[in-house]
Amino acid sequence: MKHSIFKGISICCILFLSSCAKNYYVPFQSSSNGTGSVKIKPSKSIKGAAVTMDGNMVWDKKRRIKSVTITNVPQGTHNVNVTSASWYYKEAINHKETVSVNNGDNKALLVSVPPYSTGYWIYMSVIVLVCLTPSIIVL
Numbered sequence: 001m002k003h004s005i006f007k008g009i010s011i012c013c014i015l016f017l018s019s020c021a022k023n024y025y026v027p028f029q030s031s032s033n034g035t036g037s038v039k040i041k042p043s044k045s046i047k048g049a050a051v052t053m054d055g056n057m058v059w060d061k062k063r064r065i066k067s068v069t070i071t072n073v074p075q076g077t078h079n080v081n082v083t084s085a086s087w088y089y090k091e092a093i094n095h096k097e098t099v100s101v102n103n104g105d106n107k108a109l110l111v112s113v114p115p116y117s118t119g120y121w122i123y124m125s126v127i128v129l130v131c132l133t134p135s136i137i138v139l
Contacts, residue, residue, distance in 0.1 A: 021045030021066035026058055028073045036105035039069045040082055043113045046093065048086040054078050073101050082111050089114045 029035075040051060045066050051059035059068050077100045084093040091114040099107050 021064040023067045023069070024059065024063075024065055025069045025071055027071050028053060028056075028058060030072070032072050034075055034103045035072045036075070036101040036103060036107065037069055037071045038073050038078070038080065038099055038101065038107045038109060039067055040080070040109050040111060041067045042082075042111040046082075046084050046086075046111070046113055047088050049082060049084045049093070051083075052081045075102055076100070080109060082109075088116055088120045090117045 038053070042049075042065070045064050047064045048062050049059065049065055049068070050057070051068055051070070053070060053073070058070055059065075077098060080097050080099055082093060082095040093111065093113060095109075095111045097109050099109060101107060
């Protein structure tokens with residue numbers, strides 16, 4: 001009985017601590033006349049990303065993102081900057097790109113994400129060990 005309780009707690013702990021990345025949609029402006037969209041797609045999910053377009057903050061949340069789609073982007077040339085200084089990665093992310101949007105366009109910006117840092121792997125190992133230790137002791 002104790003073994004199954006600890007096993008259940010361990011599984012819940014691991015699931016709780018692993019966050020899921022999502023696709024987010026944010027409008028650049030309220031008007032949708034003569035606009036397009038820009039989808040920012042990282043090579044793997046990013047934690048703690050900030051996205052600016054033409055110097056305006058579009059996204060700045062601590063959530064893990066799979067992609068961010070900026071809707072209602074007016075026609076023209078726009079400067080997009082994606083940054084993340086999370087300790088999760090070996091290097092900070094600082095991706096700058098200029099994108100030209102026409103009416104009805106759906107542009108995609110691919111962002112290269114560096115590998116995870118040594119600190120990240122140590123942190124994850126400690127969490128897994130802490131979560132699994134009660135079930136190992138019971139055995």
